[in-house]
Amino acid sequence: xxxxxxxxxxxxxxxxxxxxxxxxxxxxxxxxxxxxxxxxxxxxxxxxxxxxxxxxxxxxxxxxxxxxxxxxxxxxxxxxxxxxxxxxxxxxxxxxxxxxxxxxxxxxxxxxxxxxxxxxxxxxxxxxxxxxxxxxxxxxxxxxxxxxxxxxxxxxxxxxxxxxxxxxxxxxxxxxxxxxxxxxxxxxxxxxxxxxxxxxxxxxxxxxxxxxxxxxxxxxxxxxxxxxxxxxxxxxxxxxxxxxxxxxxxxxxxxxxxxxxxxxxxxxxxxxxxxxxxxxxxxxxxxxxxxxxxxxxxxxxxxxxxxxxxxxxxxxxxxxxxxxxxxxxxxxxxxxxxxxxxxxxxxxxxxxxxxxxxxxxxxxxxxxxxxxxxxxx
Amino acid sequence: xxxxxxxxxxxxxxxxxxxxxxxxxxxxxxxxxxxxxxxxxxxxxxxxxxxxxxxxxxxxxxxxxxxxxxxxxxxxxxxxxxxxxxxxxxxxxxxxxxxxxxxxxxxxxxxxxxxxxxxxxxxxxxxxxxxxxxxxxxxxxxxxxxxxxxxxxxxxxxxxxxxxxxxxxxxxxxxxxxxxxxxxxxxxxxxxxxxxxxxxxxxxxxxxxxxxxxxxxxxxxxxxxxxxxxxxxxxxxxxxxxxxxxxxxxxxxxxxxxxxxxxxxxxxxxxxxxxxxxxxxxxxxxxxxxxxxxxxxxxxxxxxxxxxxxxxxxxxxxxxxxxxxxxxxxxxxxxxxxxxxxxxxxxxxxxxxxxxxxxxxxxxxxxxxxxxxxxxx
Numbered sequence: 001x002x003x004x005x006x007x008x009x010x011x012x013x014x015x016x017x018x019x020x021x022x023x024x025x026x027x028x029x030x031x032x033x034x035x036x037x038x039x040x041x042x043x044x045x046x047x048x049x050x051x052x053x054x055x056x057x058x059x060x061x062x063x064x065x066x067x068x069x070x071x072x073x074x075x076x077x078x079x080x081x082x083x084x085x086x087x088x089x090x091x092x093x094x095x096x097x098x099x100x101x102x103x104x105x106x107x108x109x110x111x112x113x114x115x116x117x118x119x120x121x122x123x124x125x126x127x128x129x130x131x132x133x134x135x136x137x138x139x140x141x142x143x144x145x146x147x148x149x150x151x152x153x154x155x156x157x158x159x160x161x162x163x164x165x166x167x168x169x170x171x172x173x174x175x176x177x178x179x180x181x182x183x184x185x186x187x188x189x190x191x192x193x194x195x196x197x198x199x200x201x202x203x204x205x206x207x208x209x210x211x212x213x214x215x216x217x218x219x220x221x222x223x224x225x226x227x228x229x230x231x232x233x234x235x236x237x238x239x240x241x242x243x244x245x246x247x248x249x250x251x252x253x254x255x256x257x258x259x260x261x262x263x264x265x266x267x268x269x270x271x272x273x274x275x276x277x278x279x280x281x282x283x284x285x286x287x288x289x290x291x292x293x294x295x296x297x298x299x300x301x302x303x304x305x306x307x308x309x310x311x312x313x314x315x316x317x318x319x320x321x322x323x324x325x326x327x328x329x330x331x332x333x334x335x336x337x338x339x340x341x342x343x344x345x346x347x348x349x350x351x352x353x354x355x356x357x358x359x360x361x362x363x364x365x366x367x368x369x370x371x372x373x374x375x376x377x
Numbered sequence: 378x379x380x381x382x383x384x385x386x387x388x389x390x391x392x393x394x395x396x397x398x399x400x401x402x403x404x405x406x407x408x409x410x411x412x413x414x415x416x417x418x419x420x421x422x423x424x425x426x427x428x429x430x431x432x433x434x435x436x437x438x439x440x441x442x443x444x445x446x447x448x449x450x451x452x453x454x455x456x457x458x459x460x461x462x463x464x465x466x467x468x469x470x471x472x473x474x475x476x477x478x479x480x481x482x483x484x485x486x487x488x489x490x491x492x493x494x495x496x497x498x499x500x501x502x503x504x505x506x507x508x509x510x511x512x513x514x515x516x517x518x519x520x521x522x523x524x525x526x527x528x529x530x531x532x533x534x535x536x537x538x539x540x541x542x543x544x545x546x547x548x549x550x551x552x553x554x555x556x557x558x559x560x561x562x563x564x565x566x567x568x569x570x571x572x573x574x575x576x577x578x579x580x581x582x583x584x585x586x587x588x589x590x591x592x593x594x595x596x597x598x599x600x601x602x603x604x605x606x607x608x609x610x611x612x613x614x615x616x617x618x619x620x621x622x623x624x625x626x627x628x629x630x631x632x633x634x635x636x637x638x639x640x641x642x643x644x645x646x647x648x649x650x651x652x653x654x655x656x657x658x659x660x661x662x663x664x665x666x667x668x669x670x671x672x673x674x675x676x677x678x679x680x681x682x683x684x685x686x687x688x689x690x691x692x693x694x695x696x697x698x699x700x701x702x703x704x705x706x707x708x709x710x711x712x713x714x715x716x717x718x719x720x721x722x723x724x725x726x727x728x729x730x731x732x733x734x735x736x737x738x739x740x741x742x743x744x745x746x747x748x749x750x751x752x753x754x
Contacts, residue, residue, distance in 0.1 A: 047694050152693050159695040178693065181704045183713040186722050186737035193698035193740075287689035302679025312664035316529050316555065317424050318536040321570035327558045336560040345563050360563035363570075 001028055002098050003073070004300060005090065007080055007244075008105030009033035009063070010128075011042055011286065012273025015293030016103060017070050023301040029072040030099075032092065035128060037063030037076040043286060045132050046156035049164040055133035083248035085266055101268050101300060104245060104256055108238035108274035108284055113148075117209035119217050123148075125234045126157070135233070142230035143167060146219055148207055149235035150177045155190060157235055162197040169227055171202040171219070202227065238284050240275045255282045262296045272296055311373050313359075322366040326373070328358035340365060348372070378405055379475050380450070381677060382467065384457055384621075385482030386410035386440070387505075388419055388663065389650025392670030393480060394447050400678040406449040407476075409469065412505060414440030414453040420663060422509050423533035426541040432510035460625035462643055478645050478677060481622060481633055485615035485651035485661055490525075494586035496594050500525075502611045503534070512610070519607030520544055523596055525584055526612035527554045532567060534612055539574035546604055547571075548579040548596070579604065615661050617652045632659045639673045649673055688750050690736075699743040703750070705735035717742060725749070 004020075004027055006013045017029055031037065039061040048058060067074035079093045083102065090097045110125035126132050145161055147154050150172030162168045174180070176187040177194075191201065202221060209220040216230035240255035251257045251265040255277030262270045262278065272292040274284040283289075316323035321344065328334070334351035344363020348356045359372045381397075381404055383390045394406055408414065416438040425435060444451035456470040460479065467474045487502035503509050516522075522538055524531050527549030539545045551557070553564040554571075568578065579598060586597040593607035617632035628634045628642040632654030639647045639655065649669040651661040660666075693700035698721065705711070711728035721740020725733045736749045 043694065047696075050696075152691070156694050159697050163697070178700065178702070181691065181693075181702050182700075182737040183724060183726075185713070185715060185718075186700075186702070186724050186739055189722055189739040190695060190698050190700070194695070197697055283689075285689065285691050287691075291687070291689070298679055302675055310668070312660075312662065312668070314529070314558065314662050314664075316558075317420065317533050318567060318571065319424075319427075320536050320540070320574055321567050323555065323559075323563075323567070325555070325558050325563070336562070338562060341562075345566055347560060347563050360559040362563055362566040 002088070002100040003028035003030045004101045004103065005029075005097060005099040006031045006103040006105055007033075008103075008107055008273070008275075009035055009037045009039070009066075009074075009076075010105060010107050010273065012107070012275075012289045012293060013103070013105035014039055014066065015290055016105060016272060016296050017072060019294045019297035020300055021070050023297055025071060027300070029070070030075065030097065031067075031072050032075045032078050032080060032090070032097070033063075034079055035076065035130065037066065037074050038129065039063070039066050040129050042128070045126050045129070046153055047160055048132070049160045052164070054136060055129050058129060058132070080244060083244060083250075083269070085248055085250075085269070088268060099268070101270065103296070103300075104264075104269065104271040104275055105273045106241040106244065106256075106271075106275040108240045110234060111237045111239050112234065113206075113236060115207060115210055117211040117220070119210045119212045119232075122212075122217060123210065123232045123234050126153075127238070135231075138231055139166075142216070144169070144216065144229045145231045145233060146171060146207075146217075146227055146229035147233045147235055148172075149237070150174065150201070150203070151180060151235065151237065152178065154235035155194070157233060158194055158199050159197065162194065162199050167198055167200075169200040169202060169229060171205060171207055171221065171227070173204065173206045175203055177201075207232075238274060240277065240282055240284075242275065245269075245271070245275075253277050261299055262292060263299075270296055270300075311376050313369050313373065321363050323360070323362045324366050324369045325360045326358045326376070332357065336360075346372075348375075379465070379477040380405035380407045381478045381480065382406075382474060382476040383408045383480040383482055384410075385484055385650070385652075386412055386414045386416070386443075386451075386453075387482060387484050387650065389484070389652075389666045389670060390480070390482035391416055391443065392667055393482060393649060393673050394449060396671045396674035397677055398447050400674055402448060404677070406447070407452065407474065408444075408449050409452045409455050409457060409467070409474070410440075411456055412453065412507065414443065414451050415506065416440070416443050417506050419505070422503050422506070423530055424537055425509070426537045429541070431513060432506050435506060435509065457621060460621060460627075460646070462625055462627075462646070465645060476645070478647065480673070480677075481641075481646065481648040481652055482650045483618040483621065483633075483648075483652040485617045487611060488614045488616050489611065490583075490613060492584060492587055494588040494597070496587045496589045496609075499589075499594060500587065500609045500611050503530075504615070512608075515608055516543075519593070521546070521593065521606045522608045522610060523548060523584075523594075523604055523606035524610045524612055525549075526614070527551065527578070527580070528557060528612065528614065529555065531612035532571070534610060535571055535576050536574065539571065539576050544575055544577075546577040546579060546606060548582065548584055548598065548604070550581065550583045552580055554578075584609075615651060617654065617659055617661075619652065622646075622648070622652075630654050638676055639669060640676075647673055647677075688753050690746050690750065698740050700737070700739045701743050701746045702737045703735045703753075709734065713737075723749075725752075 038059045040058045081091045144167040146169045150170045158168045177190040178187045205221045219227045242252040245256045246252045256271040313324045313326045328349045340346040346365040347360045349358035415436045417435045459468040521544040523546045527547045554567040555564045582598045596604045619629040622633045623629045633648040690701045690703045705726045717723040723742040724737045726735035
């Protein structure tokens with residue numbers, strides 16, 4: 001039986017697998033990840049500096065333990081190159097994989113804006129545990145940090161890094177923090193508390209150039225102001241990862257387009273999490289991912305539901321001489337054999353491979369129903 | 378929302394509804410029954426005489442109580458005349474009913490063989506609680522009973538009625554009891570114990586005529602032998618009820634043909650229990666019905682599964698001034714209003730009907746998330 005293949009080991013991929021396993025331990029599942037497959041809490045990434053946590057200590061459960069707990073095959077550090085929909089097959093850097101159903105939990109990439117200058121390559125962004133480790137390395141002896149973007153992630157990092165002792169400057173083209181999420185009076189509530197922590201705000205402008213300075217970097221803003229920082233972090237937003245799906249001819253828009261059953265325009269391919277556009281909405285937040293994971297688990301499990309009758313002996317309620325029988329088809333090849341007789345009879349039907357495929361128990365033997373049923377296996 | 382309509386209040390119909398309710402209390406369900414809808418254990422019907430139980434005492438749960446417990450609409454004593462598949466509508470003796478999905482749990486009819494004689498109308502069979510009540514009435518002062526059929530039901534009734542004190546004759550064209558279910562050596566085990574109870578066996582023959590006698594009836598067997606009995610019970614077998622489905626153009630064979638997902642060739646119509654032919658098999662036994670009921674409940678529930686996001690506030694983890702926001706669409710009509718302000722702010726977004734559709738909580742107000750979420754309803 002071909003597996004359900006999940007691409008992605010983030011919150012979306014792991015939530016789906018965990019919820020599916022609550023419903024069904026039998027569906028074979030392969031999880032393919034570009035990363036290590038270690039399970040960590042992504043929201044912690046922008047709240048870990050103040051607690052001085054390194055990347056390793058943010059791992060909640062290592063990949064191998066996840067695979068064992070969930071009863072799945074985990075392929076870590078595995079890039080998927082293409083989806084061949086008609087053959088229901090993936091090409092990966094380590095060979096081909098056939099799927100029964102494919103789940104895209106690919107996540108999103110940080111948005112990068114085009115910049116001028118000789119140090120544009122130095123801009124970091126933190127979107128996974130590897131990025132976080134890289135940021136901690138890069139910080140070294142840095143004292144000042146410029147954050148491009150004053151939205152949710154930018155503000156969280158500003159708070160976290162300021163508490164950790166860094167001098168933080170937040171640069172955002174909008175008029176106040178969190179402007180895309182809330183009205184001015186609410187967003188402005190953040191100004192004073194964060195300023196007191198040591199955050200400097202630059203609203204209504206954007207970084208245009210980044211150049212190496214004698215120490216750190218010089219950021220030239222629109223209007224000409226220059227801001228110095230030892231490190232530059234970009235937190236402008238996320239762009240759903242749609243390329244793999246688009247290349248396979250799956251319908252994409254801002255995200256991978258799915259319906260309210262999380263199904264793409266290919267019946268065998270589903271998407272959830274930051275890469276998905278669900279009924280027109282991209283919802284890169286924790287609660288929608290958890291919610292969608294539960295729903296998709298139920299959908300996948302039910303597609304599995306088949307009436308697959310186990311051996312079901314029939315009981316004849318003749319108390320004077322009780323009978324239980326697992327009948328065989330009239331034309332079944334094989335023969336009945338007496339296995340015991342006394343106050344009743346125990347008989348088995350054995351096929352040409354001498355496998356028992358039916359039985360009758362009468363009288364004193366009628367209690368052996370479950371033993372006989374087990375012998376069928 | 379149109380309901381799932383279940384036709385039939387036997388073990389199949391009620392098992393399905395009970396299992397569905399374990400998974401989902403919200404799907405509207407209407408159960409339509411020709412009978413009272415009282416829930417009883419059908420296997421008890423052939424084991425109740427020895428315990429001297431009347432029909433009323435076999436009712437485990439009255440219909441009204443079942444409807445209440447299961448949260449369903451129950452239409453008792455309601456005949457379904459036709460299924461209009463294209464309109465997804467039923468014609469019943471008390472009006473039209475529209476369905477979202479239709480479950481056929483219609484059961485089976487006792488097989489009647491053509492007989493000669495002036496008393497063929499006196500032959501009884503027991504297939505439901507009403508039949509059972511009728512049999513008990515008909516017994517009156519009867520002392521002797523002829524049972525046509527020495528299969529499962531025939532043997533069970535023979536045992537039950539013999540224990541209850543009646544002189545029982547079993548007439549069957551086969552060579553020994555339960556011949557369609559098991560080999561001779563097993564089936565013959567029943568002969569002696571039942572004979573000791575007072576059962577007389579007539580194998581290798583069948584009833585050809587039934588005529589009124591001075592007292593009771595005279596049954597003329599093939600070969601000319603005449604058997605006298607005060608009452609005649611037919612237990613020859615069951616024939617799946619397929620006429621309603623056939624008239625609607627649904628694929629039928631011996632039973633209503635369904636696949637391993639219990640679906641007929643109409644995507645919205647399912648069948649289970651004695652009326653169904655599942656992958657070529659008709660399985661009129663208790664265990665398969667229970668098993669199919671569970672599977673179909675899961676299938677119906679999952680078809681219901683949609684991602685239907687509740688209000689999901691986004692938390693901004695800026696501990697120095699925490700924020701929770703339920704954002705509104707950029708182009709939403711309405712206005713933000715300050716509901717409270719102090720060490721932070723509480724704001725709601727009110728649409729043109731003055732309904733709150735979004736909110737922001739900052740600082741001291743951030744704990745009011747669940748109260749605000751409730752206000753959205």
